[in-house]
Amino acid sequence: MKTAEIAQRYLDFFEKNDHVIVPSASLVSDDPSLLFTVAGMVPFIPYLNGTVPPPYRRAADVQKCIRTNDIEEVGKTARHGTFFQMLGNWSFGDYFKEGAISYAWELLTSSEADGGLGFAERDLWVTVYEDDDEAAGLWQRIAGLPVERIQRLGREDNYWSTGQPGPAGPCSEIYFDRGPAYGREGGPAVDDSRFTEIWNLVFMQYAITNVRSKIDFDIVGELPNKNIDTGMGLERVAFIKQGVDNMYETDQVRPVLDRAVELSGRTYGAVHEDDVRFRVIADHVRSSLMLLSDGVTPSNEGRGYILRRLMRRSIRAMRLLGVDGPTFPDLFTASRDAMKDAYPVVETDWSRISQYAIAEEETFLRTLASGSTILDLAVSQTKDAGGSSIAGEEAFLLHDTYGFPIDLTLEVAEEAGLTVDRAAFDRLMHEQRARAKADAKSRKRAIADLSVYSRYRAQGETIFTGYSDLETESTVLGILVDGVSVDRASGGQIAEVILAETALYAESGGQVADKGVIVGPGYELDVLDVQKPVPGLVSHTVEVTSGEVGVGQPATTVVDAANRRAARQAHSATHLVHAALRDTLGKTATQAGSLNRAGYMRFDFSWGQALSDATKSEIEEIANNAVRDNLEVTTRVLPLDEAKAAGAMALFGEKYGSTVRMVDIGGPWSRELCAGTHVSTSAEIGLISLVGESSVGASNRRVEALVGLDAFRSLAAERAIVSQLTSSLKTPRDQLAARIADLQAQLKAAEKKIASFEAKSLGDRLPALVGSAATVGSHRVIAESLGAAASADDVRSLALQARDRLGSDAAVVALGAVVGERPVVVVATNDAARAAGAKAGVLAKAAAAALGGGGGGRDDVAQGGGTDAAALPAALAAVTAALGGA
Template identity: 55%
Template structure:
């Protein structure tokens, strides 16, 4: 049974039983505690936590999930993977244990011809929580399982919680006995013989403290009992398809087959190769699904995960012996299997493939540059007598050049070096800690969700945002969070996070920066709002400072938004929509927004593109949007269903969270997008839009920066003054400036070339005199010379020129030390006769470089190095001369 068919049957089974079919949420759900959706129940967390009221009493979904905690283990076993699909059915205060067991058993054991999976009942077992007699009884009553097929397990296996205070409860798993070849009879812990494939969570307890998975307090029963189940789609697929693991199912194995054909190596023949094949199969699929949901490769957070996945896949193919581009061969194979369940992969293919293939091209260039850096680092380590590459070098290769640590380890091993992995891991941890600290500072001082959740629970309903229609609003202080946690009051000078029951302040989101302003309390206290965030769904938090008086919970307040800032940001947001639409017209539908920031008077707009945007296209986009500014189009927002929005042609942005009802913002009948931000009333209010330029911020992603309104006008005014000044200085009309400036630049380049030619000629003019007056060192003609002001290239030219002028047939050694900006460079050149006497340029340059406080190396005939202390140049030349004498005399003896 194909994976897509298993998925279809699951949805159909529960839809027939009154469940609302809920499409998979994006992998990029807006949750401050999650990088990606990592479990099927994540989109329903607000319902389980009581933050939102469910729109239905029962639901079914097949949720896309990504887990990356053990990415380094992918491929080493057949258990680890990053992307997976979780089938789940959910009950919100509707049916409970008996109903969940009944629905699951009917599907698992139902005949294939009647829409079931047809599992052999005699091989199935159920596990229950150790004291859950109720679930035990239902398995006997509903499924007819004998006592020998119902197992009681402890908290570790059969009690579920989110890991924080909140809902939890016992769970019950359906397991299948795969036979004695997979383990011993009754060994429930091994996980290979008795394989769990469906977990039914009975959410019935309110946990007040969760210290660990097995150590928590139960405050009491939940007011409403819920059901959350998870059936691993890939796991059921390999069971029903008669395979040993998920890598062999119909959605994944074709990628392994293609990789095998490209590499000429067979899956199953060698363990190391098998690991690489599995890495390729997993990362290709995961990378494709992440790009589909709007992730682009980058150096931070989600973008960095995607970059790692794609680069690990490419690297694994290289280790399998394939040096050519591989993603154009492998991605379409995965697409053709996954599109059966996710048709958007085909409709978005041009964008997905563009991003992926550009990242591979960038990585191939990185490999070339990074390998050179690695070689230099390995050389330095060897020359200094070390056998280990430092953790800082490995981290630099990883952080700057995108080198996976396993690549550094392998290349180091090939050079006979080890790597300071502990130092590397420490630096990685420090980087992660800095990123967490940045996120914490951005999201607020209380990133522990419990504090926010307690405030949200006390509200009873979501904070009402009134800012679409007003910038002054009456409300009540409902929560205060200070440095020590939740507080009842705050005094002058305190920095706090303030929660009102209703607010006109826009919380940062969708690329739009937060509002600023004041909150004035009825008791005379004044609070300055510095930032606004929404750390959990339904809660708006004002990060603020108490300017005067005392703020207390329950006090009446008036919230006043800084209107000029709001208007300026709103103009920028509307301009972003217009520029997005104009770029799609100019470059095609693949020019999809990949990120944005709408700030007062300016915005930046990131979008997918295969290369630099031509200047003509930039000019066309700027002209197009400014024509529509002059047209003074009405900007209006409508709330409609997602289906109505799609039919209207509204553009949805990847990674944004949309509910069943969405807000559609339209600029006339031209640009239409799903958007929760604030906007100008008419396009004419934007005044003017000025694009400042575009640049690359990653493979396949370009960034445009622009100004709007008064900021754009002031920029253009300054440009006009500058042009007038240049026209006056160069005595030409403004339209002639480009040609005049080009003439001046060309003349300067010609002059610089002539100056360089004269300088080199002067430098080399001394070569003849130096070659004619060498020092005799035990029969060797030796020239040691300082060439102050000469760089490394000039020093090399001079050394080789002098060596070429030395008398033929006699041993000759030339050592030249130059310097620029106080940094010395040394080159040693030795002729064949001197090498025959045992003199090596490689050995001599190390002597000189040591005296200069640096290092060097090369071949026996020519070697070069550098240092940090040019004041030792004369001593370095004396040391080289001495070493020549030592080499000659020791060679003769």
């Protein structure tokens, strides 16, 4: 039974049983404390904890998930994968334990001919929470399971919570017995390799508080509405139904594994280490494909870092299988073909997805090449110094700065007969992870308890009137100070104010929040920010500038009209620039993010190279022609499917409901899903002036523009500068560029001549330097400060010349100088000095320490520097002292 068929049977079964079928949410979670949708219940959390009223009583879905906390286990077990699909059925105050158990047992054990999954009853075991007599009794009554196949486990295994105060409850897990070949008898309590969990039924019935750990908390009572949250692992059911040993061999994953086998020329099933690598590749490539399809792009932070890590682990695994060249064109194509029936977007958006994947592989292959060069130098220096271990700091630098995998560092070191200080590396990694966890924890604390908004959201969605009105009368529904609900706020306090209606736009879709005030009888509030803390609810962060505001009082929101007008211009300009980009570069130049505020817009798009000046001018001209043509701007609210069928573009990462707002500028020329505020006709934008174009990733570019009056003021300022230059240089405007280029050439020639004079001046000092040589220990030593020098290269050249003049006896030259206000010391040694133990790199480090900096280099010539120019005499003395002890 194919994976897609299992999913469809699941949805058909629950639809037949009056469940609303909900499409999968994005892998990019709405929850700001999560990078990804890590479990099937994540999109339903607002309904489960009562923050947002559920739009249906019962639902079912197939949810895409990404989880990387067990990434080191991928490929080693039958069930660990970073991307997985969770089948879920949900009840919000409707059916409870009996219904959940009945539905699960019926679907699992009904014959395939009747639309079920056809599991044999004898192969199924269940676990229940140790005190849940009700669930145990229902399993006996509904499924006829004998007591010995119903095992009771404690909180660690069979009690669910979010880890925060709120809803929680016991759960019941269903296991499949894979048979004696996979482990011991005795059920899931004894061996969870043989007995594989396939479905978890969570009975959310209690409220908990004082959460001290996963198993240590206080139950404070029953919930008014008991909910059902279930999750069945699609991949786990698939590998059982398809008769294979693990999820990597199922129909949606195996094609990637097979292609990796073909590319490597090795055999799957022959060597355990190779098998693990093949599975890692199959899993990680599929996960990367799905993340890319949801708009995540590789980067060095957040979600992009996780994606980059998955992709680079795949490349590394292929390298360990003997493949050094590009593989992603083959591997991603295989994954696309395996997943496109379930997720058509991977095919329809293939051009963009493949562009990112191939660019990332090319970048990392270059990283491996450059990292190998740096590592080779570290190996050489370690050996030359008589060491046997590469410093953990060096290995961490390669990993953290260059993305060079630690296992490759270990491999190269071993080939060179060295080890790596793994303890130091692991300590640095632990410190980095601790910092990341602390940062994540602080973010989670900042938004930890959204339940405070539930009482306001339960009264309905906040009505936004700002599309048509700049002032709206309403009522104060609630006031929060420091996250706590209060009755009133007075002068000087910062508070959140919840209203029934508002004309103030809440930040979303790239458009920043409106500015304005909220006024009422005896009070005035300055609006600092407007946000949507939970879907459908608008919160105004305000400063009470006069009077006192209380719950239940009348309130009028007043939008700053000038700021709103400029923000509308910027947002509409963003749509025009997007359309102009697609006209100029083609349909693959898709939006990857935007920001609009009064007078300014920035737009990120998928593109792999810098735009030429001619291309930027063309984009700017197309956008401004659209302004000139005074195109009509229209908005329509319609079903999402209808909008997509009409060609409306959606922003990756944005969440859309079943009904959306579509904005047209000039009809289909610019047609996007957008909830932002816009001008009525394009001429209202006034002017668009591109002021920047830059890279924001391997395959992402960013254009920035000023809009309206801000664009005019910028161009007027440039005009004034040009006028000043034409006057100062006494050159016509059309000849200005040539005149400046001529002046630059003259300046460069003059600088070259000055450098030549300075170098000759230094060279003239050579005889005196040689004459200053003194004997230190067994070495002839020159240790002199040159004063100011044009470049470190000049100092190096003089040091080498002086060394050669000292003959074949052991000689060391240390010259100091100030280059561009920073001190530099160059050390040169000859063969005899090195044979006697004087190494330039060691001496340069000693000098640099006195300068408050660092240094090093080869044994024959090295350089150090720092920040304290006054310490040059001490730095040269440090070289002499080091030689005296040699």
